[in-house]
Amino acid sequence: MRGTRWAAWLPVLVFVGTALVYSATISRLPSYDATTANMVSWNIANTGSPDVALTDFPGFNGLSTRDGWLVHDAHGHEMIGRAPGVIAASVPAYLLAGRGAFTVVPGALTAALLTAAAMAWLFWLLAQLVPTRVALQAVLVLGFTTPVWTVAADAMWPHSLTLLGMVGMAVCARSDRWWMVGFWGGFAATGRLHVAIVCLVLAVGCSWQRRRWAPMLQAGAIGLLWIGAISLWTHWMYGRWDPTSGYVASKFVDYAAGHRFDLVNLLGFLVSPHRGLLVWTPVLVLLLPALARGWRELPDWTRWLALGGGVYLLVQGLLNRFSGGFFFYGYRLPLETLVCVTPALVLSREHCGRVARALFAPLVILQGALVIPGALTDLYTPPVDSWTTNALWYWFTRKPVAIAGLVLASGLATALAVRLAGARTVTEPAEAEPQRVESGP
Numbered sequence: 001m002r003g004t005r006w007a008a009w010l011p012v013l014v015f016v017g018t019a020l021v022y023s024a025t026i027s028r029l030p031s032y033d034a035t036t037a038n039m040v041s042w043n044i045a046n047t048g049s050p051d052v053a054l055t056d057f058p059g060f061n062g063l064s065t066r067d068g069w070l071v072h073d074a075h076g077h078e079m080i081g082r083a084p085g086v087i088a089a090s091v092p093a094y095l096l097a098g099r100g101a102f103t104v105v106p107g108a109l110t111a112a113l114l115t116a117a118a119m120a121w122l123f124w125l126l127a128q129l130v131p132t133r134v135a136l137q138a139v140l141v142l143g144f145t146t147p148v149w150t151v152a153a154d155a156m157w158p159h160s161l162t163l164l165g166m167v168g169m170a171v172c173a174r175s176d177r178w179w180m181v182g183f184w185g186g187f188a189a190t191g192r193l194h195v196a197i198v199c200l201v202l203a204v205g206c207s208w209q210r211r212r213w214a215p216m217l218q219a220g221a222i223g224l225l226w227i228g229a230i231s232l233w234t235h236w237m238y239g240r241w242d243p244t245s246g247y248v249a250s251k252f253v254d255y256a257a258g259h260r261f262d263l264v265n266l267l268g269f270l271v272s273p274h275r276g277l278l279v280w281t282p283v284l285v286l287l288l289p290a291l292a293r294g295w296r297e298l299p300d301w302t303r304w305l306a307l308g309g310g311v312y313l314l315v316q317g318l319l320n321r322f323s324g325g326f327f328f329y330g331y332r333l334p335l336e337t338l339v340c341v342t343p344a345l346v347l348s349r350e351h352c353g354r355v356a357r358a359l360f361a362p363l364v365i366l367q368g369a370l371v372i373p374g375a376l377t378d379l380y381t382p383p384v385d386s387w388t389t390n391a392l393w394y395w396f397t398r399k400p401v402a403i404a405g406l407v408l409a410s411g412l413a414t415a416l417a418v419r420l421a422g423a424r425t426v427t428e429p430a431e432a433e434p435q436r437v438e439s440g441p
Contacts, residue, residue, distance in 0.1 A: 010123070010127070010132065010136075011120045011121070011123055011124040011127075012120070014119065014120040014123045014136070014139065015116050015117060015119075015120035018115075018116040018119050018120060018143055019112060019113055019116035019117075021144075022112035022113075022115060022116050022149065022153040023109055023112045023113070025149070025153075025154070025375050025376060026105070026108035026109060026111070026112055026153075026154060026155065027104075027108060027154045027155050027378055028104065028105070028108075028378075029104075029378055030104055030108065030154065030155030030156075030327065030328075031155065031157075031325065031326070031327030031328055031380075032060075032068070032069055032327065033068070033069060033082070033157065033325065033327075034104065034107065034108075034111075034155035034156045034157055035104055035155075036060070036069045036080045036082065037080070037082040037086045037087050037090070037107065037156050038090055038102075038104045038106070038107035038108075038156055039052050039057070039080060039102060040052055040080050040082060040087045041087050041088075041089075041090035041091045041093075041094050041106075041107055041156075042090075042094045042102050042103075042106075042107075044087070044091050044094075045091050045094035045095045045097075046094070046099055050079070050080075050087070050236070050237045051077075051079060052079075052080055054078065054080075057102075067248075068325070069081060069082070071238065071245065071246065071247065071248055073237075073238040073239045073240070074238060074239030074240050075239060079237065079238060081238075081245075081246045081247055081248070082246050083158055083190060083191055083192060083193065083246050083247075084190050084230050084233040084234065084237075084246065085158075085161045085187070085189075085190025085191045086156055086157070086158055086160075086161065086190075086191055088190070088233070089110055089114065089156065089160070089161060090106060090107040090110045090111075090156055092110075093106035093107065093109060093110045094106050094107070104155065104156075107155070107156040108154070108155045108156065110156060110160070111152065111153060111154065111155055111156045111157065111160035112153045112154075114152075114160045114161060114163075114164050115143075115148060115149075115152045115153035115160055115163060115164075116153070117164055118152075118163045118164040118166075118167045118339075119139050119142065119143040119148070120139075121164070121167045121168070121171060122139055122142070122167045122170075122339070122342065123135050123136060123138075123139040124171075125167065125170060125171050125174065125343065126138055126139065126342075126343065126346055128174070129343070129346070129347060130346055130347065130349075133421070134346065134349070135346070136421075137421050138342065138345075138346045140417065140421070141283065141364055141367070142338070142339070142342060144368070144371075144372070144375075144414075144417075145281075145364055145367035145368045145370075145371050145372075145414065146280065146281050146330070146335075146338065146367065146371060147280065147328075147329065147330030147331055147332060147335060147371065147374075148163065148335060148338075148339075149371060149372075149375045150328065150329040150330050150371060150374045150375045151328050151329070151330065151331075151332045151335060152332075152335060154328070154329075154375070157328070157332065158191035158192040159191070159192075159332060159335045159336070160191070161187065161188060161190060161191030161192075162188045162191045162192050162195050162335075162336050163335060163336065163339050164184075164187070164188075165184045165185065165187045165188025165189075165191070165195070166184075166188060166198065166305075166309075166336055166339045166340055167184075167339065168180070168183070168184030168187065168188075169181050169184045169185055169188070169198065169199060169202060169305065170301070170302075170305055170340075170343055171184075172184060173202060173206065173215075173301035173304075173305065174299070174301055178203060178214055178215045178216075178218035178219045179218045179219070179221075179222055180222075181199065181202065181203060181215070181218075181219045181222075182199065182203070182218060182219035182220065182221060182222030182223045182226075183222050183226075184199075185198065185199025185200075185202075185203075185219060185222075185223050185226075186199075186222060186223050186225065186226020186227070186229075187226070188336075189223070189226055189227070189230065190226070190229075190230060192336075193230070193243060193244060194312070194315055194316075194319065195312060195336055196223060196227075197308065197311055197312050197315055198305070198308035198309060198311075198312050198336065198340060199219055199223055199308070200220075200223075200308070201304060201307055201308035201311050202215075202219075202301065202304045202305050202308045203215045203216045203218075203219035203220065204216050205300075205303075205304030205307065205308075206300055206301055206304055209300050209304075210300070227243055230243040231243045234246060262317065265317050265321060265322050266314070266317040266322070268321075268322030268323065268386060268387070269313060269316070269317060269322045269331070269333065269334055270334075272322060272323075272386045272387050273386070273387065273388070273389065273390040273393075274323065274381075274384065274385075274386035274387070274389050274390050274391060275322055275323050275324065275330075275331045275333075275386050276331065277331055277334040277337075277338065279390075280330045280331055280367070280370060280371065281338065281367060282363050282366065282367065283360060283363045283364060283367065284345075286352065286355075286356040286359055286360055286363065287345045287348070287349070287352065287356070288345075289351075289352075289353075289356070290345075290348045290349060290350075290351035290352040290353075290356065291306075291341075291344055291345055291348045291351075293348070293351040294347070294348035294350070294351040295344075295348070297348075298344055298347055298348065299347070302343045302344040302347060303344060305340050305341075305343065305344070306340055306341040306343075306344040308340055309336060309337035309338075309339070309340025309341050310337060310340075310341075312336055312337060312340070313333070313334055313336075313337045316333050316334075320333065322386070323386040326380065326381060326382060326383050326384075327380045328380065329371075329374030329375075329378075329379050329380065329391055330371060330374060330391070361418050364414065364418055365411055365414045365415045365418060366411070367414070368410050368411060368413065368414025368415075368417075369407050369408075369410045369411035369414065370392060370407075370410075371410075372406075372410035372413065372414070373392065373403065373406035373407055373410055374391065374392070376406065376410075377406070379391055379392065379395050381394050381395075392407070
């Protein structure tokens with residue numbers, strides 16, 4: 001009984017610990033995307049209006065990047081353009097902060113708490129499927145050695161919302177609650193509209209495999225309600241019922257028209273030195289072969305969630321350049337895909353070979369050494385060629401002593417954490433505790 005009570009409190013402890021670390025490392029100088037979203041949240045909290053008086057912020061008016069975060073409402077008036085959820089999520093924090101000069105801190109703290117909630121909820125989910133220690137190790141690797149920390153938990157990006165939505169969909173799909181899958185899919189769409197494709201693939205795929213209409217119809221019905229709610233918001237804010245009104249959608253349409261299948265752009269998501277998923281998260285190179293070997297044994301919802309994340313990344317490659325802008329550290333556009341594939345990767349760990357098991361801990365330490373410096377400091381780069389530059393290397397060539405010290409300290413801290421986590425790793429099955437893996441219906 002005592003052990004059961006302790007286990008019940010573990011997700012809470014994971015949330016508190018993660019939230020404290022994330023909150024202590026938020027950015028006070030985030031991207032213009034995050035800052036402008038926070039400006040609207042602050043203005044709504046103080047005046048009830050989303051129309052920020054840009055003349056009060058002269059430093060923003062002369063920026064060459066202003067076309068990236070400004071849109072015109074139905075009357076031609078310039079407005080800050082951001083997704084509804086990215087703005088709405090921070091309003092309560094600004095209300096609590098009270099009236100005062102604008103600061104990004106309440107918005108950044110909101111992002112830290114949302115991301116911590118996603119990691120704690122993911123731990124709770126994984127702990128139902130695998131031994132608790134394995135679940136904890138997986139979440140620590142994801143939450144502290146990837147750009148989940150340097151992007152989603154750093155400032156109010158869309159990913160601060162979408163990652164929580166991805167986890168919510170996974171939790172509810174596992175328990176066959178498809179109304180709630182649609183709810184969390186719609187929640188994620190408030191941060192980035194086309195992330196709804198993950199929910200679509202998950203629900204349609206499980207409907208097809210289970211020969212049941214309920215997953216698709218129930219998730220779809222709630223998802224459509226969310227699209228309606230997003231349209232209400234954009235009508236209030238921009239005077240248009242179009243749910244894409246928070247962005248200049250023509251830019252994405254034009255990009256897609258000119259890059260129908262751009263292999264270089266798609267490869268950039270994976271292997272570019274500056275933004276490559278496999279460059280910053282090399283443990284995936286070890287785990288993906290095990291995923292392929294164990295694919296047929298996985299619960300169906302984990303497979304369709306992973307496929308949804310893959311389709312989403314392909315859609316990203318059609319709509320947007322892989323670099324995803326600047327003023328952040330590591331990659332950001334593949335973050336949803338990374339979270340979507342995590343349950344399947346963890347459940348496939350027993351299929352890792354001897355080499356993967358031997359290299360897993362060293363690569364986690366390497367990831368910590370790469371990522372933690374950017375979490376502790378704002379190692380942002382100006383617009384650069386993402387095929388010839390790496391953020392860490394960029395700063396190392398300019399501040400070699402400071403960056404070398406950060407990398408060494410980060411690697412040692414990660415190595416200590418790996419040591420304290422015990423000899424068993426995410427890639428190894430536990431002998432003393434039976435694995436709790438589900439089969440799909």
